[in-house]
Amino acid sequence: MKIRSQAHIWLLFLAASLLLSSCDATDPASVDDELPRIENSIIDLGLPWKTAEPEQVDMLEDRLTTAVAEAGQIDRLRSLLVVRNGRLVTERYFGGADEATLHDVRSVTKSVVGTLTGIAHASGLLPDLDAPITDYIDDEIAEVRAEHSLITVRHLLTMTSGVEWVESGSTGYVDWINSADPVQYFFDKPLAATPGTQFAYNSAAVHVLGLVVGQAVAESLPDYADNALFGPIGIDVADWENMMGTSVNGGAGLDLEARDLARFGQLWLQRGRSGDTQILPETWIDDSLENVYPPQGSFGPLNGISYGFLWWTEAGQVEPAYLAWGYGGQFVYVVPDLNLVVVATTDWRGVIDVNPLEQDVLDVIVRHVVPAARLGSASKKMADDSMAPSPFARRVRPAA
Template identity: 30%
Template sequence: METTSSLQLSRSLPEEQGISSTAISSFISAVEEQNLGLHSIMLLRHGYVVSEGWWAPYRSVLPHMLFSLSKSFTSTAIGFAVTEKLVTLDDSVLSFFPEEAPSTITENLSNMTIRHLLMMGTGHVVDTMDTLRKSTDGNWVKAFFSVPVEKQPGTHFLYNTGATYMLAAILQRVTGQTLLEYLEPRLFVPLGIHGATWESCPRGINTGGFGLNIATEDIAKFGQLYLQKGIWNNQRVLPEKWINEATSKHISNGEGDHDWAMGYGYQFWQCQHGGYRADGAFGQLCVVLPEQDAVIITTAASDSIQGMLNAVWEHLLPAMKPAPLPLEPAASAHLVEQLKNLSIHPPQLQPSSSQEERINGLTYKLDDNQFALDTFSISFNNNEAAVTLQFKTGEDSVICLGRGEWLESFAQVIDASLNRIMSSFTWVADDQLQLTLLFIEMPFCITLEIILLENQLILKQKFNVNMGPTEFPEIIGRL
């Protein structure tokens, strides 16, 4: 196996690395036909990128929200800390935070170790994350210790994002650095990963189990480092012993022959076909296949991660051959064209409406709603529109939309930061306007349906994917 020899990944034709362009084309066609919601795909074989594509307006230079794929980076940080003898896997979790211990310490809590956090075998029977988020004082460590540990640690798998947070908290306690600061010189600089960001808890500890944002190629480098057993640019970055241990099965997590029941390592899922993966909600995937010397990375907004993996197993896996293949000029050209034309098309229904002139610049006062929205107004100028959303806080967000095409805005909509949004508008009927807001550093797309009445409007909001509900109660607006 050749190892990657620079900070940037090398490129190669698929056939040169033993995989046919036809197979990659069939994979792309399959995920599109099944509406699996991909935003990007990178396929690496023998250390080379053999295929890559972004569904416009998503693009290669932008970071993407990783959700739980972040967990595998947190596990990697613990690998460095173990190597540097800052911690051992058998250290008690409580020993790092004696001041946060509950008044009654059960035997199960006392016996919980770093290893149990890594393998999702803490002994909890509910994910602790909900309790952490609800803690009124922002002390997530104390909140974690307040959740009963009902089973003996190491005996029971429960996917527990609070456990990964505790790994980040332990790391910060022993190093005085956040997870992101600690990983920067050890992982990000050697791999040439720039501009990574990570969410923090109210007390400034990186969330660990989610919250990392990096670009698709950065995820690919991470997967390739693991495939190369910790070697990058002919330098040892991470011990092979740690990588072997982290990516092995440590606990059973269900029954069946699907990819959610193959077992769990140290914040890595086991896969079919001898593989393992870093895995985040809605299809953020880094699948490592040692037997095929391959890595497959996706970012997406998908409700079917198993569907995405099945497409890999069906179309890509059987196409990976041990030796180079003859070049297929027609198939190669087709794949290049297919990848170049990947896009998420803005809806284009009815081109215009007589209502545009009537509502141009009008402001509607909105009834009380869960989004703390106060007023809504829209103005039209030829093939562009601008929506102003004013919040109860007095802050407002202005979003630019194209008529049946994407326009870029930076506005505060989903969270406290400025979101990069590509937006478009179209008319569904003369009295019904549809606004589409695509958050291109996240998986989220918000569709706003606006029904116009004489002196009122009805505003309906829908998410494509969401941790909570995807549809919300309608909001009435009055002139």
């Protein structure tokens, strides 16, 4: 009896040990189901987009779900894309749009033309930003007033040409685009200020900048865009608005797919790199984000707004951002501190007052998508900190 009793006790002990061991072990199935975390990296933009779940890039899924739900309530919204750590996290289309839809992105075109200017400058084809634009605009293109010889390439980049202009008024975009000769229309305007002294938003000025770039590189603007920018970052389809049959609208005439707008934003987030290739110099990125005027004013959720080389900057959030901003709610919104790019496009045609539409789209981006990244990163950091051994515990001597 005594021997049997000891064996019974030993078997119970063995069973309990095995049970405890199985409780401590990690379930292989749970390991397989756990998604790997994706760190930020410089991606090759010429390759197809890779996707990720929000948790893999430290984004809060519930906040992104709210963002998509809010986006779905905006009648004119057509796309919302979120890229973090180089991965496409959210991609939603509305109103019959899909990934092949070309979006008329209006003044996002300006940021593209600014980028092309930077590439041409870096290559030495447009060496001096302070050269007068009359070096590139000859009599075959337009008759130029003597005073316009004071306008430089830099002035066109920073909206400080000094030309008399009110973008939304009778001397602005509508009359310009409907004129018989849009280039001559610009040069027929007198100077209202000394070039370089006053900011005045002017689509025609950027159109002229596109002509300057084309003259400098000896290619049409679409061809140069395809060869120097779009091709290297994987953009295969781009549609430009024709003007006079001889040029394209460099101020607001580009149509792109939403995924390709994300490629463009990611190029800037990656400081001009695609994989191992430096397409745009880092110095151009830095120069482009220097403010022409002190950050001021607000629009919807944006605060501390200013302007650089054809990009808007915004300093009023927790993390500074910059954005390509097109009429009616076309946005490529970049937040470097969060490794985040957000794209939104709308169907703006026929909307009489676009300000509420633009504010609604910005609300989705700034109040929902950005916090999904910010709070997700904070949650990840708190989780990592909780797993780390206490620094205090390491300083306590073991008992003698």
